[in-house]
Amino acid sequence: xxxxxxxxxxxxxxxxxxxxxxxxxxxxxxxxxxxxxxxxxxxxxxxxxxxxxxxxxxxxxxxxxxxxxxxxxxxxxxxxxxxxxxxxxxxxxxxxxxxxxxxxxxxxxxxxxxxxxxxxxxxxxxxxxxxxxxxxxxxxxxxxxxxxxxxxxxxxxxxxxxxxxxxxxxxxxxxxxxxxxxxxxxxxxxxxxxxxxxxxxxxxxxxxxxxxxxxxxxxxxxxxxxxxxxxxxxxxxxxxxxxxxxxxxxxxxxxxxxxxxxxxxxxxxxxxxxxxxxxxxxxxxxxxxxxxxxxxxxxxxxxxxxxxxxxxxxxxxxxxxxxxxxxxxxxxxxxxxxxxxxxxxxxxxxxxxxxxxxxxxxxxxxxxxxxxxxxxxxxxxxxxxxxxxxxxxxxxxxxxxxxxxxxxxx
Numbered sequence: 205x206x207x208x209x210x211x212x213x214x215x216x217x218x219x220x221x222x223x224x225x226x227x228x229x230x231x232x233x234x235x236x237x238x239x240x241x242x243x244x245x246x247x248x249x250x251x252x253x254x255x256x257x258x259x260x261x262x263x264x265x266x267x268x269x270x271x272x273x274x275x276x277x278x279x280x281x282x283x284x285x286x287x288x289x290x291x292x293x294x295x296x297x298x299x300x301x302x303x304x305x306x307x308x309x310x311x312x313x314x315x316x317x318x319x320x321x322x323x324x325x326x327x328x329x330x331x332x333x334x335x336x337x338x339x340x341x342x343x344x345x346x347x348x349x350x351x352x353x354x355x356x357x358x359x360x361x362x363x364x365x366x367x368x369x370x371x372x373x374x375x376x377x378x379x380x381x382x383x384x385x386x387x388x389x390x391x392x393x394x395x396x397x398x399x400x401x402x403x404x405x406x407x408x409x410x411x412x413x414x415x416x417x418x419x420x421x422x423x424x425x426x427x428x429x430x431x432x433x434x435x436x437x438x439x440x441x442x443x444x445x446x447x448x449x450x451x452x453x454x455x456x457x458x459x460x461x462x463x464x465x466x467x468x469x470x471x472x473x474x475x476x477x478x479x480x481x482x483x484x485x486x487x488x489x490x491x492x493x494x495x496x497x498x499x500x501x502x503x504x505x506x507x508x509x510x511x512x513x514x515x516x517x518x519x520x521x522x523x524x525x526x527x528x529x530x531x532x533x534x535x536x537x538x539x540x541x542x543x544x545x546x547x548x549x550x551x552x553x554x555x556x557x558x559x560x561x562x563x564x565x566x567x568x569x570x571x572x573x574x575x576x577x578x579x580x581x582x583x584x585x586x587x588x589x590x591x592x593x594x595x596x597x598x599x600x601x602x603x604x605x606x607x608x609x610x611x612x613x614x
Contacts, residue, residue, distance in 0.1 A: 207487045207504035209599050215240040215483070219597060223564050229602050232566040234378055234406060234543045234593035237431045239480075246479035247433060247472045257468060268471050275474035276461070278481040281494040283423065283439050284414040290445060292464045293474065294436040297405050297426045298327035303466065304422065304438065305331040307450040308370065308399070314340030317367040321346040322576030323355050323382065324374045328403040329576065332372050341369070348580050353380040353530045353545070361392060368398040375407035375423075379574040379591060380530035381543035383407075390420050399444070405429055409595060410509060410541045412502040415439050427473070432480030435473040440464070505596040512594045512603065513537040516544065519607055525549040525614055529581060529589060542594035548613055553587045556613065563609055567592050 213219045218238040221228055230238055250271060256264035258272065276288035285291060294300035309332075318336055320329045322345050329345075336343045344363040347356040355373075364371075371393045376383050386402055393400040399421040404413055408425040415423050423439040440448075440461070450464045457463060481494070487504050488497020517534040520526055529545040531537075548556050553569035560567050571578040571588040578584050592606070 205487050207501065207508065207596070209508065209597055212240075212597050215242065216597060217241060217244075226564050229565040229605065231592050231594065231598065231602070231606065232568055233409070233595035233598070234429075234572075234591060235568050236428045237409060237595055238597070239433070239476075240431055240483050242483055243432055243476045243479040247476040250472045250475040255472070257471075271471050271475050271478070272469065274478045278478045278494065279437050281498060282408075282413065282481050282484070283425075283437075284416050284495060285439050286416060286442060289460045290415075290439055290442065292438040292440055292461045293469050294438065294465065295470070296434060296436040297403070297424045297438075298331075298436075300424055300436040300438045301327050301401075301403075302331045303451070304401075304440075304448075304464070305335045307448045307464075308401075308422075308444075309335035309339055309341075310449060312336070312339040312341050312369060315342075315367065316369045317342040317344060317363075317365065318370045318372070319344045319346060319360070319363050319368060320372045320576075321355055321360075321374065321384075322348045322580050323353070323377050323380075323384065323574070324372070324403060324576065325378050325405065325573045326575050327573065328372050328374060328401070332370065332401075342367075345576060346373075348577055350581060352382070352532070353377065353577065353581075354382045354539075355384050357385060357388070360389065364392055364396050364398075366396060368393070368396050370399050370401060372401045373403070375402055375404040375413075376410070376541050377530075377574065377577065378406040378543070379572045379577055379589065380545045381406075381541040381593075382530055383539055383541065386420070387418060390418060394419070406541065406543070411506065412498055415441075427477045427480055430480060431483055433470070433473040433476040435470055435477050437477070438464070508596050509542045509594065510537050512598060512600070513540065513542045515600055516542070516592075516594070516603055519603065520544075520546075523607075523610075523614070526610065529583075542598075544592045545589040546592065547583075547589055548610065551613055553590045556590045556610075559613060560606075560609055565606060565609060 254264045254267035256268045276291045279291045280288040346360045401422040404425045409430040427435040485497035487501040514534045527547045531540045557569035568591045
């Protein structure tokens, strides 16, 4: 089967709505994607017929066991985890990271060092800074190359030492779309015997993840960024799945991923996660494994997103009154996601976002919790940037309409 935006857009109720007889443009994907009907159906059917908890001897509890098992299996396929037992669920990526940071930092001691980056969402910075402060651990932050908003890899390598116990990095910037060479970071981190924690929240909707090839120790993402509900997902490598000592209540299991899952999970959310991953896999060949179908589907998503990125950057290049923070060369589209941080001469980001919002074009403005990046760019006091982000359901026509509105502000 062949993907086109027209083939998926009817699957999203949100994309066909109008407000005041005008179509709605969702260019806010980096803040959270829209949700297909199949995901909504899976969630409401679970709540309507099988709402229960785990471990009972009755049908709805047994159905709930199946829902959780299916979600772990689907997420293992999405991330290419060696086992579904390596998948841990939580309320969101931020909550999971704060929780895991406490387990990971249990044995840190004064004089140890950790490395975070200025490109990251601060869920993957503040959590580690606070854990380090409690233990007397030194925190280093990798700089950003301000010319193209990529991570300064030479600076990263210079910070690594025998004292490093953890590196926390993003896989792709949620603000500028810049991709990070995480493969090289993993190899360098492991050379010094440290562990590496990867934030793949922004990366996951655009590129298929392979944790076994990556060889990372931890990786986290959020289903609401890849067409699902608000559920956080963590991959924990086999060694740390058993060796870490999580903070938990005494009666909770000491075996497998349940050790890390505090309280009752959102089972309706997990039903939605499975449906979202099936949605993502729909362009694969019938009869292939879920992972194989995901590989085939993501190739097509990436091809379309490259077209959108190339088209957007070409149009942007002829408008000198719009500044882009990030990779600007259309020939280097493969080094970024279709997420763009811009400012318009003579207008604050808040003013631009309000103008677009009045025309039912959804975009975000501000710092997006990427404080290190915005501060290094010296944009915090002036309102940050306007963030425009495309998903595979977005179209060339939507880009044209966006620029017609931006041009009116020239």
